[in-house]
Amino acid sequence: MPDPTPDFVAVTGPDIVAMAGIDKRFPGVHALQNVDFSVARGEIHALVGENGAGKSTLVKVLTGVERPDKGTITLDGHVVSIHSPLHAQELGISTVYQEVDLCPNLTVAENILIGRQPTRFGSIDWAALNDQARRHLRTLEIDIDVTQPLGSYSVAIQQMAAIARALVIRNARVLILDEPTSSLTAHETAQLFRVMRKLKSEGIAVVFITHFLDQVYEVTDRVTVLRNGALVGTYPTASLSRMELIKLMLGRSVTTLDDMAAHKIAATEGISAETLLQADGVGLSGSIEPFDLKLHAGEVVGLAGLLGSGRTEIANILFGVDKPDSGTLTFGGKVVRRFSPADSIARGVALCPEDRKAEGIVGDLSVRENIILAMQASRGWFKRLGTREQYEIADKYIALLSIATPHADQPVKNLSGGNQQKVILARWLAANPRLLILDEPTRGIDVGTKADIQKLVITLAEEGKSCVFISSELDEVLRTSHRIVVLRDRAKASEFAGNVDEKEIMEAIAGSAS
Amino acid sequence: MSGPTSTGFWSKATNSRLFLPVVVLAGILIFDLLFIPSFRNIELKDGHLYGNLIDVLRNSAPTVILAIGMTLVIATGGVDLSVGAVMAISSSVACIMLNPSILGTNLSGNIGDLISDPGYSWAPMWAVILVPLVVATLCGLWNGVLVSYGRIQPMVATLILMIAGRGIAQLITNAVKIIIFNDNYAQIGNGWIVLPVAFYIAAALFIVSWIITRRTAIGMFVESVGINFRSSYYSGINERRVKLFAYAFCGFCAGVAALIVSSSIRTSDANQIGLYTELDAILAVVIGGTVMGAGGRFSLMGSALGAIALQATTTSMYAMGVAASAIIAVKAVVVICVILLYSQQAQDFVKGLGTRSSQKEAAR
Numbered sequence: 100m101p102d103p104t105p106d107f108v109a110v111t112g113p114d115i116v117a118m119a120g121i122d123k124r125f126p127g128v129h130a131l132q133n134v135d136f137s138v139a140r141g142e143i144h145a146l147v148g149e150n151g152a153g154k155s156t157l158v159k160v161l162t163g164v165e166r167p168d169k170g171t172i173t174l175d176g177h178v179v180s181i182h183s184p185l186h187a188q189e190l191g192i193s194t195v196y197q198e199v200d201l202c203p204n205l206t207v208a209e210n211i212l213i214g215r216q217p218t219r220f221g222s223i224d225w226a227a228l229n230d231q232a233r234r235h236l237r238t239l240e241i242d243i244d245v246t247q248p249l250g251s252y253s254v255a256i257q258q259m260a261a262i263a264r265a266l267v268i269r270n271a272r273v274l275i276l277d278e279p280t281s282s283l284t285a286h287e288t289a290q291l292f293r294v295m296r297k298l299k300s301e302g303i304a305v306v307f308i309t310h311f312l313d314q315v316y317e318v319t320d321r322v323t324v325l326r327n328g329a330l331v332g333t334y335p336t337a338s339l340s341r342m343e344l345i346k347l348m349l350g351r352s353v354t355t356l357d358d359m360a361a362h363k364i365a366a367t368e369g370i371s372a373e374t375l376l377q378a379d380g381v382g383l384s385g386s387i388e389p390f391d392l393k394l395h396a397g398e399v400v401g402l403a404g405l406l407g408s409g410r411t412e413i414a415n416i417l418f419g420v421d422k423p424d425s426g427t428l429t430f431g432g433k434v435v436r437r438f439s440p441a442d443s444i445a446r447g448v449a450l451c452p453e454d455r456k457a458e459g460i461v462g463d464l465s466v467r468e469n470i471i472l473a474m475q476a477s478r479g480w481f482k483r484l485g486t487r488e489q490y491e492i493a494d495k496y497i498a499l500l501s502i503a504t505p506h507a508d509q510p511v512k513n514l515s516g517g518n519q520q521k522v523i524l525a526r527w528l529a530a531n532p533r534l535l536i537l538d539e540p541t542r543g544i545d546v547g548t549k550a551d552i553q554k555l556v557i558t559l560a561e562e563g564k565s566c567v568f569i570s571s572e573l574d575e576v577l578r579t580s581h582r583i584v585v586l587r588d589r590a591k592a593s594e595f596a597g598n599v600d601e602k603e604i605m606e607a608i609a610g611s612a613s
Numbered sequence: 614m615s616g617p618t619s620t621g622f623w624s625k626a627t628n629s630r631l632f633l634p635v636v637v638l639a640g641i642l643i644f645d646l647l648f649i650p651s652f653r654n655i656e657l658k659d660g661h662l663y664g665n666l667i668d669v670l671r672n673s674a675p676t677v678i679l680a681i682g683m684t685l686v687i688a689t690g691g692v693d694l695s696v697g698a699v700m701a702i703s704s705s706v707a708c709i710m711l712n713p714s715i716l717g718t719n720l721s722g723n724i725g726d727l728i729s730d731p732g733y734s735w736a737p738m739w740a741v742i743l744v745p746l747v748v749a750t751l752c753g754l755w756n757g758v759l760v761s762y763g764r765i766q767p768m769v770a771t772l773i774l775m776i777a778g779r780g781i782a783q784l785i786t787n788a789v790k791i792i793i794f795n796d797n798y799a800q801i802g803n804g805w806i807v808l809p810v811a812f813y814i815a816a817a818l819f820i821v822s823w824i825i826t827r828r829t830a831i832g833m834f835v836e837s838v839g840i841n842f843r844s845s846y847y848s849g850i851n852e853r854r855v856k857l858f859a860y861a862f863c864g865f866c867a868g869v870a871a872l873i874v875s876s877s878i879r880t881s882d883a884n885q886i887g888l889y890t891e892l893d894a895i896l897a898v899v900i901g902g903t904v905m906g907a908g909g910r911f912s913l914m915g916s917a918l919g920a921i922a923l924q925a926t927t928t929s930m931y932a933m934g935v936a937a938s939a940i941i942a943v944k945a946v947v948v949i950c951v952i953l954l955y956s957q958q959a960q961d962f963v964k965g966l967g968t969r970s971s972q973k974e975a976a977r
Contacts, residue, residue, distance in 0.1 A: 444848075457843055460841070461837045463910055468833055475834075481830070
């Protein structure tokens with residue numbers, strides 16, 4: 100691991116904004132832990148890290164959406180307290196979000212200058228408005244008809260309009276671009292980069308959040324890596340190899356708890372010869388390239404890869420959320436023809452989805468109801484589990500997984516993230532599946548719970564259940580899996596079995612360009 | 614960690630979901646009993662009970678029934694605007710089966726004699742009751758298909774039938790108001806067995822609905838789908854079928870209400886029957902504590918109490934001699950008060966009363 104640069108060698112200029120010792124807690128999550136972050140005049144600064152690393156929380160603190168629990172923000176050498184997004188904009192800190200938050204039915208010019216329209220005799224001077232908007236866009240080297248509705252242009256142009264609006268109206272000195280390229284074509288991305296470089300040459304500090312490492316290398320001067328809410332370090336981009344960057348993002352070890360290290364999955368003894376699941380050339384165009392996968396009873400297969408590499412896509416196909424358009428999927432010796440969660444559950448497949456809040460918990464229902472939900476769904480509408488039975492099942496899993504809740508009737512939304520995750524695990528354990536797919540089961544939860552979940556996976560495998568384990572944390576995958584499948588660019592890249600070297604896997608994740 | 618288990622009667626009561634509906638209904642009834650003398654009179658005539666309070670029970674029956682169906686729809690995160698129009702359709706079907714002469718059906722005998730005969734019905738009475746209910750359920754299914762399989766916004770999807778429904782009802786009766794002479798049919802809405810028959814029907818439907826939703830898993834599925842349909846889908850719940858059921862059941866309830874209303878006024882009037890009742894039903898559900906728009910936890914008892922409270926308001930207006938045309942305005946004022954009562958600020962204030970008084974006790 101390279102040493103963090105002796106703090107903040109001024110690459111390009113003095114710091115405009117410096118955040119020091121930022122700490123932020125949400126119920127059940129320590130989102131930011133003593134994070135330092137600064138951006139200098141005339142630099143493009145990448146902010147990277149896997150989901151849950153704390154990027155968005157850091158940006159929210161900087162833009163006044165969230166107030167930090169601890170720490171200071173210094174703007175031009177003065178300590179400021181940013182109370183609202185509007186206040187941040189007044190201070191010259193503007194944000195362009197991934198989803199363009201402008202009005203598609205208004206013209207480009209109106210969008211850029213809304214709230215600041217030039218007036219004449221008390222009414223809007225349309226000619227001046229369009230003229231000003233045109234000039235502002237030309238500074239970004241965009242020449243379009245500003246009287247057309249914004250929605251008639253591509254996302255890239257809309258983003259340019261958003262940038263123009265951020266710069267012109269707010270007099271921005273710090274511009275935060277939150278994953279602006281995720282929906283852009285290569286050509287549009289190149290155009291955006293030209294604009295970013297131009298802004299940089301004008302002395303504006305650009306904070307660039309992205310998941311695409313190529314882009315980090317293409318356009319940024321420095322890169323700050325966050326992991327699990329903590330600062331890993333800030334480095335001059337050019338001094339850091341791609342391999343080193345991935346290593347920093349994924350983390351060699353989240354924790355040195357002996358407890359966790361002691362729970363390494365046993366070698367292949369427990370695996371039966373029986374093939375539970377077999378995928379031959381299964382794929383879905385636009386989602387995941389055709390892949391082969393074989394899973395035995397009692398085996399844990401880890402899926403490793405960066406975010407967006409196709410891990411979740413595979414999970415969704417195996418659980419029947421998405422129907423593949425090529426290949427054959429066999430489960431328990433039978434070819435799978437019906438793809439839906441309900442059919443998969445009937446076959447004995449369960450999925451803990453990646454997005455716990457949107458796809459996992461049912462917030463207003465109680466812990467008890469959340470736990471029995473899948474079990475009841477497979478029993479049907481009329482064979483209701485008796486109330487006493489429900490409490491017995493709920494209490495059993497609350498004790499087994501040590502779910503911290505005052506009682507089984509607590510609405511699950513009042514629990515911490517880690518305990519919500521345990522409730523969803525309990526839901527699937529109660530349904531007694533043969534294959535459990537865990538998509539990022541340990542994201543955003545505390546270390547203790549992480550260890551619990553890893554132990555649980557190992558225990559389940561010993562009991563003969565199969566498991567697909569997806570995680571951004573490589574050491575976690577290494578510890579829990581018999582075999583590891585590496586995904587890259589929405590395709591299966593390679594597969595490792597037996598005693599795997601961490602370095603080899605990292606190379607596979609990074610691809611040949613390392 | 615402390616859950617909602619804090620002790621004390623006050624906090625227990627205020628945390629109950631039925632607290633506000635009970636307060637609203639009790640408030641209106643106490644006002645009535647204090648200021649409207651006729652509300653204090655309940656008479657026993659020929660073994661039947663009569664009086665303003667009994668009228669409230671009788672007249673609220675259709676709204677209670679509609680509110681029960683609407684509760685399930687709202688709990689799934691939707692709304693059904695078409696219940697009034699569905700009432701018009703099914704009451705037209707019922708009336709045409711009682712007396713199809715208006716369609717020129719070839720009937721033997723003297724038509725004039727037949728239709729004014731209080732015992733005459735063209736179709737057997739079981740069919741006169743069953744067919745409209747089936748038609749209403751089909752209307753609800755139509756809404757459900759649009760919402761769950763067509764993925765159309767519930768408000769838009771049910772607006773279609775809300776507008777088209779009265780036209781369909783006009784087509785069925787050839788745009789003629791059919792007068793009902795049949796006395797048996799009229800018993801549904803006008804009959805009395807100690808208490809009004811309509812009240813028994815509403816009570817029976819309430820109990821059946823409670824059993825269907827709470828003694829099976831349907832109630833939990835409805836709530837789960839309303840709170841988070843994606844999580845429900847990932848848990849293996851067929852969320853489309855759950856919604857389909859809710860809308861179909863809501864249609865069925867509209868059919869039951871249509872039988873009561875048409876028999877009570879002894880006519881099918883496609884333009885007037887069930888007019889604006891969808892709004893009363895939605896309001897009753899909201900008063901009952903089921904959250905409109907967000908879906909989720911529902912309370913059938915709350916909705917029923919809400920419907921009775923609405924009818925009590927209307928009946929008190931009549932009893933106080935408020936002109937019929939002004940009643941809607943007065944009702945609006947009551948609704949505003951109720952909605953204010955439901956705001957978070959008001960609720961926090963009410964809950965605060967309990968803690969403040971217990972603090973005082975502790976200080977002593």
